[in-house]
Each structure stands twice: as C-alpha cells, then as structure tokens.
Amino acid sequence: MHFVNEQLMVGNVDDAQKPPPYVQSVLFVSGEHTIKPPQGVNYQYIPLKEYGEADPAQVKAAVDWLAQQPPNARIMVCCRAGMGRSVSMVIAYLVCVKGMSYAEAETLLKARRPGATPLPRLSHTVEQVKQMRVSQGGGQPAGPHVTPPRL
Numbered sequence: 001m002h003f004v005n006e007q008l009m010v011g012n013v014d015d016a017q018k019p020p021p022y023v024q025s026v027l028f029v030s031g032e033h034t035i036k037p038p039q040g041v042n043y044q045y046i047p048l049k050e051y052g053e054a055d056p057a058q059v060k061a062a063v064d065w066l067a068q069q070p071p072n073a074r075i076m077v078c079c080r081a082g083m084g085r086s087v088s089m090v091i092a093y094l095v096c097v098k099g100m101s102y103a104e105a106e107t108l109l110k111a112r113r114p115g116a117t118p119l120p121r122l123s124h125t126v127e128q129v130k131q132m133r134v135s136q137g138g139g140q141p142a143g144p145h146v147t148p149p150r151l
Contacts, residue, residue: 001076002113008093009076010086010113016078024073027062029085042069048085053120056128062089063129067097087116092126096133102126 001011001020009015009023016028017035024041031047044065046058062077066089069075079085087109094105102123110116119125 002082004090004109004112007072007074008090009074010082010090010109010116011076011078012082012086013078013080015076015082019076022074023076025069025075027065027075027077027086027089028079029062029077029089030079033080042073046089048079048089048119050080050084051119054085054088054122054125056125056132059089059092059125060129060132063093063096063133066093083113083115084117084119087113088119088122091118091122092129095126096130 001009001015003009013030013033013035016026017038019026019038019041026038026041026043028035028043028045029048031049034045037043037045044062046062046065048054048058066075066077077086077089091102091105091109094100094108095102100108106118109118
C-alpha cells in the first residue's frame with residue numbers, strides 16, 4: 001500500500017481484502033479478481049480490464065463513488081498489483097473532483113507509487129469523464145486551481 005496523500009492510498013488485491021483499521025472506504029477495480037467485501041468499510045467494486053484503455057463510464061462511476069465518500073474518510077483504491085488501474089482511478093479523481101491538472105496528478109502518483117503505470121490514453125478518458133460530469137451536474141466548475149501536496 002502506498003499513500004498518495006493523507007486521505008488517498010493505492011494498493012493491491014491483498015490490501016483490498018485486509019485494509020488497515022484506519023481505512024474507511026475501499027474501491028476495488030480489478031476485473032480479473034473478486035473478493036469478499038471487507039467488513040467495516042464502505043466498499044465498491046468496478047471491474048476494469050488490466051492494461052487496456054478504460055471505459056469512460058466505468059471511470060466516471062469510480063470518480064463519482066470516490067467523490068461521495070465522507071470528506072475526511074481515508075480511502076484505498078486497489079487493483080491486482082496497485083500500479084495501473086488503482087493509480088489511474090486516483091488520477092481521474094484528483095483531476096475531475098479536486099481540480100488538479102492531469103500532468104500534476106500523474107506526477108504525484110508516479111512519485112508516491114514507484115512503478116505506477118497509468119492506463120493507455122488515460123488523459124483522453126479523464127477529459128471525457130470531466131465532460132460527462134459537467135453535463136450531468138457533478139463536475140467541478142472552473143475555479144481556483146488546487147496545488148498538489150509537496151513531495
């Protein structure tokens with residue numbers, strides 16, 4: 001498991017099955033695995049394919065679920081290895097909800113999770129998700145830019 005910031009973590013399938021006690025929410029995005037939802041946490045499963053371009057509807061579902069978690073909840077996003085899909089969903093959330101640029105979010109995740117490998121064409125998919133959220137009233141209006149935490 002790797003901390004992205006005080007609230008967000010990325011992890012692997014083992015982390016998803018046994019989250020640390022300080023984690024309140026787990027998003028599991030490994031399409032080739034199913035796990036028993038861990039007890040005592042908010043849990044969501046979105047079956048993303050490994051290595052392929054993500055379906056914008058699935059990315060939006062992940063971003064929307066992450067955005068609905070309590071403001072101070074510690075959230076862990078997990079996939080098989082904690083390097084591709086989990087990292088990609090956190091990047092999408094940081095861009096679509098927290099107002100970071102794609103480049104800043106990608107740089108942050110690559111610094112905090114060695115070996116991070118965002119999904120193919122993720123920046124394009126994130127732009128689609130942003131537009132979907134705005135058209136459905138769930139997107140962030142243009143406003144002050146959020147500065148990423150110092151590394």
